[in-house]
Amino acid sequence: MTINKESKGSKLTMAIQGRVDTTTAPELDKQLRESIDGVTDLILDFTKVEYVSSAGLRVLLSAQKIMNKQGQMKLIGVSDDIKEIFDITGFSEILTFE
Secondary structure (H helix, E strand, C coil): CEEEEEEECCEEEEEEEEEECCCCHHHHHHHHHHHCCCCCEEEEEEEEEEEECHHHHHHHHHHHHHHHHHCEEEEECCCHHHHHHHHHHCHHHCCCEC
16 A cells, blocks of 8 residues: 655645555554644545455544544545445444545
């Protein structure tokens, strides 16, 4: 998994590439926690995400809880396969997609 960050003022875009699973989720969590201080608009670009496991879902839920207090979070470029994971797990009701 690779993460590319682009910050503009209080807006942060994180482009994630690869798999978000048990092995990589801790790194995503660490990167998010280090980066979202003062961010009011968090965009996670999932265009190149191939897979999300339950560990990845936990990281997204944690980030969403933080962003609910300080702004908004949305996911962009989510493939149909990944969207299906969010639908089945009920995360489609929690997360914002564009």
